[in-house]
Amino acid sequence: MSKPLKQIHLAAHFPGVNNTTVWSDPAAGSHIEFSSFTHFAKTAERARFDFLFLxxxxxxxxQGGKIYDLDVVGRPDTFTVLAALAAVTDHLGLTGTINSTFNEPYEVxxxxxxxxxxxxxxxxxxxVTSWDAFTGENFRRGGFLPQDERYSRxxxxxxxxxxxxxxxxxxxILADQATGTFLSDARAGSFVHKGPQFDIHGQFNVPRSPQGRPVIFQAGxxxxGREFAASGADAIFSRYATLDAGQAFYTDVKSRLAKYGRRPEELLILPAASFVLGDSDAEAEEIAHQVRRQQVSGATALKHLEFVWNRDLSSYDPEGPLPDVDPLVGEEHISRGRAQVRMYRDPLAIAREWRELAEANKWSIRDLVINTGNRQTFVGSPATVARTINDFVQSDVSDGFILVPHITPGGLDTFADTVVPLLQEQGVFRTEYEGTTLRDHLGLAHPDDRRSERVAS
Structure with a gap:
């Protein structure tokens, strides 16, 4: 007997500080104006997506002591945006990244x-956690937390x-729901917590919310990070969206759940995925090539190379050969607080590898960055993309995908209008929302349901 088809989970990532968005496209809009967030959210809800992610x-x-001005510089406060979007949507989940290193449990x-x-x-x-003192400088305890302690916190x-x-x-705690009066002497909201990181007690003043707790995502x-997710998260925001790497990550994380008394379906794996659509596969490939060149300008290519070389490369021609000088090692890095700094742990080895690639393929600096950087996950006609997404989910690469368009705010529109109907026709994606909460959309149990099970047993 063949196993039943998995239902695909889809979500939409409103791009933030990144090198994905194509700023030069005439269709590119604001990352600040609320109309951009509204358009994006309503498109995702029209397509019956599970949630929007900020x-x-x-x-x-x-970089080099100056503001890095080749991508978006910031965005309004996450909670403010999500609360405003709650008023203009009815079903779409609202997911926000909030740092656990520089905030306090009570306020969050x-x-x-x-x-x-x-x-x-x-x-x-x-x-999420933050490992660097650079970001911590904005906060009272700037940089105090060693990297190896961030997950403990x-x-x-x-x-x-x-x-x-x-x-x-x-x-x-027992209450009369009709009158709102408590039927026991217990004080609703009373809490006491004593631990290595937090020693707090008092009164929590927000009543139990519809989901009991928010859905918990983890991105490490x-x-x-994988162990942290297996122990208590509801979903993982993963970067593994290719077939082999995705299957390996999926198998590894799901295998960790049993030790925490959890079932595989209690943790969803949702990689970020970019896409390019065309009327045909060939057209989509051509558009994808153009998009990559728009995403990686000459200036962006040089800045990217500086992450590895750890030196000012502004005098080099991005359409010319790679530097013949080696990266600087063991000094303060030219780029502060950048994720790429951690990606390249052996810059001398990376430089050798890149020189060999550039020489073999006759690549310029810009060509190299384009061809070694992140590429679009799904490229093709709507039929090809729909088929590939379904194949990946049914093959346990993931439980779905968080889509990251390269145009804001309208980059999701074509996917919603062309790919989603094909997934619906295949019977692997909803045609209507069947519940009212995000836990309903994701097929996750309500915390109170688990409590009832404990009480009954």
Whole structure:
């Protein structure tokens, strides 16, 4: 007997501080004006997506002591945007990245409980950590937390927020829902937490929200991050969207759940995925080539190379050969607070590899960056993209995808109008929302359902 088809989960990522967006395209719009967020969210909801995702940047990028001005410099506060979107959407989940290194459990729990109330149960929290003192300079405890301790804080942070969410619905609290009066002497919202990171007690003042707790996302890919996700997250925002790498990541993370008493379906794996559509596969490939060249200008290519070389390369021609000088190693890095700094742990080896590639393919600096950087995940006609997405999900590469368009805010429109109907025809994607909360969309149990199971047993 063949196993039943998995239902695909789709979400939309509103691009933030990144090198994905094509700024030069006439269709590119604002990342600040609320109309952009509204257009994007309504398109995602029209397509019956599970949720909209907002990343967060806590500091402007810097390189060589100057503001890095080749991509978007920032965005309005995440909670403010999501709360505003709750008023113009009815079903779409609202997911925001909030840092556990520089915030406090009480304030974050209060904000997410409030968002869950305002949205009718559609809030989700992408729990992230920050490893660098550069970002920490913006905060009171700037840079105090060693990298190897960040997940310890994150785990206790998440556990503490759960205690706060649950303080309004513990086993000892019984209430008359009609009158709102409590039938026991327990104080709703009372909490006490004592731990290495947090020693707090008091009264949580936001009542139990529709989902009980927000859906929890986690984005780490390290062994610590995978274990953290397996222990308590509802979904992983993964970077592994190719067949082999995706299957390996999927198998590894799902295999960790049993030790925490969890089933595979209790943790969804949702990689980020970019896409380019055309009337034919050949046209889509040509558009994808053009998009990559728009995404990587000459100036962007030089800045990217500086991540590895750790030196000013502004005098080099981006359409010319790679530098013949070696990267600087063991000095303060030219790029502060950039993820790419951590990606290249052996810059001398990377430089040798890139020189060999450039020589063999007759690539310029810009050609090299275009061909070694992130490429579009799905490229083809709507039929090809729909088929590939379904094949990947059915092959356990993921449980779905978080789509990252290269045009804001209209880059999702064509996908919604052409690919989604094909997935619906295949019976692997919803035609209507069947529930009201994000947990309903994702097929996740409500925390109170689990509590009922415990009480019954």
């Amino acid at each position: 990343a967060e940047g806590l500091r402007l990028r810097e 729990a209060r904000q997410f409980a409030s968002l869950d109330h305002l949205s009718g149960g559609r809030a989700a929290w992408n729990v 994150a785990k206790e942070f998440l556990a503490t927020t759960h205690e706060l969410f649950d303080s309004w619905h513990g086993d000892e 890919e390290s062994d610590e």
